[in-house]
Amino acid sequence: MRVWAGPLRAAGAFRERFDFGGRDVASWFPRHMAKGLRQMQAALRRADCLVEVHDARIPVSGRNPALKEALGIRPHVLVLNKMDLADPRRQPAVLERLKEQGCPQVVFADCQRDVGVKKIVPLVARLVAEGPRYHRAESSDFNILVIGVPNVGKSSLINSLRRLHLKKGKATVVGAEPGITKAVLTRIQVCEKPLMYLVDTPGVLPPKLGDVETGMKLALCGAIHDHMVGEDMMADYLLYTLNKQQQFGYVQRYGLGEPCDHIEPVLKHVALAQGRTQKVTVLTGTGNVNVTMLNYTAAAYEFLRDFRAGRLGRVTLD
Numbered sequence: 001m002r003v004w005a006g007p008l009r010a011a012g013a014f015r016e017r018f019d020f021g022g023r024d025v026a027s028w029f030p031r032h033m034a035k036g037l038r039q040m041q042a043a044l045r046r047a048d049c050l051v052e053v054h055d056a057r058i059p060v061s062g063r064n065p066a067l068k069e070a071l072g073i074r075p076h077v078l079v080l081n082k083m084d085l086a087d088p089r090r091q092p093a094v095l096e097r098l099k100e101q102g103c104p105q106v107v108f109a110d111c112q113r114d115v116g117v118k119k120i121v122p123l124v125a126r127l128v129a130e131g132p133r134y135h136r137a138e139s140s141d142f143n144i145l146v147i148g149v150p151n152v153g154k155s156s157l158i159n160s161l162r163r164l165h166l167k168k169g170k171a172t173v174v175g176a177e178p179g180i181t182k183a184v185l186t187r188i189q190v191c192e193k194p195l196m197y198l199v200d201t202p203g204v205l206p207p208k209l210g211d212v213e214t215g216m217k218l219a220l221c222g223a224i225h226d227h228m229v230g231e232d233m234m235a236d237y238l239l240y241t242l243n244k245q246q247q248f249g250y251v252q253r254y255g256l257g258e259p260c261d262h263i264e265p266v267l268k269h270v271a272l273a274q275g276r277t278q279k280v281t282v283l284t285g286t287g288n289v290n291v292t293m294l295n296y297t298a299a300a301y302e303f304l305r306d307f308r309a310g311r312l313g314r315v316t317l318d
């Protein structure tokens with residue numbers, strides 16, 4: 001969505017770098033979730049294949065390298081979910097880049113609308129048939145471990161597979177906040193022919209994020225709680241990214257005259273457009289005066305919500 005029809009600003013008119021104010025990864029993002037990883041290692045003993053779910057808006061950054069190392073070599077399928085929110089024009093370049101990284105089995109999916117999900121069962125069955133059956137040569141059923149960072153749609157994938165193959169509804173809880181799946185669950189049937197079971201796991205963040213931008217992208221996609229990073233900083237980083245990619249859906253949505261590189265005027269328009277204002281009484285020399293204040297934090301949150309719901313266009317952050 002590039003709805004801004006006016007002249008595009010010359011290159012260089014927008015920020016070329018984002019100023020993180022000198023903060024580094026260690027001071028910002030948590031190091032945790034080792035427990036989830038240990039639980040997964042235990043569940044892996046019975047798994048024939050890994051299905052890693054990641055957010056299609058950050059196809060190359062933010063994947064947890066520790067997962068692959070800790071969980072060992074198994075057939076591995078990468079499901080890039082939430083494709084409805086990512087820029088479709090970037091798909092060929094994304095596939096190319098992932099192939100270079102040794103990840104050729106990629107499926108784009110929208111687990112809310114069951115798009116792309118049908119490809120997964122046959123692909124997994126083929127990969128498992130091609131390789132050795134880890135510790136379970138005698139079994140004919142398929143056990144799949146679903147892994148990924150928080151909030152990418154692991155539970156939604158399981159529910160989507162059940163809808164498509166078993167005509168059944170929810171087996172696992174879905175939520176808009178990261179960290180809904182708290183423990184490794186028992187296996188859930190997702191297909192009859194072939195007989196296939198999936199095990200949902202809690203989202204596990206990389207124990208060490210390489211750089212602040214990766215953390216920021218994960219936060220924008222909802223894999224890290226907003227309050228850990230701060231809505232104001234996230235909103236500014238989002239604006240910087242949208243401008244860099246010339247994604248100007250926000251100009252029309254908030255009634256701005258033209259693209260803008262400063263977060264304050266943008267949030268002012270968001271606050272006015274979405275009614276994020278509050279009345280306060282100010283004591284002056286001549287008495288009390290009621291004034292309308294803009295709630296910038298609420299406006300920042302609204303801006304993030306619009307992005308996450310795709311209302312600012314389909315954007316790939318990488």
Ligand SMILES: Nc1nc2c(ncn2[C@@H]2O[C@H](COP(=O)(O)OP(=O)(O)OP(=O)(O)O)[C@@H](O)[C@H]2O)c(=O)[nH]1
Pocket residue numbers: 081082083084085109110111112113148149150151152153154155156157173174175176177178179180181182201202203204
């Ligand atoms: N737009 C869009 N939203 C999706 C899609 N799949 C899941 N979601 C939403 O993403 C959020 C997270 O989904 P979950 O399935 O709970 O994610 P999870 O990876 O199991 O989350 P954790 O339990 O935190 O690890 C929910 O609000 C879902 O409705 C999709 O394909 N498109």
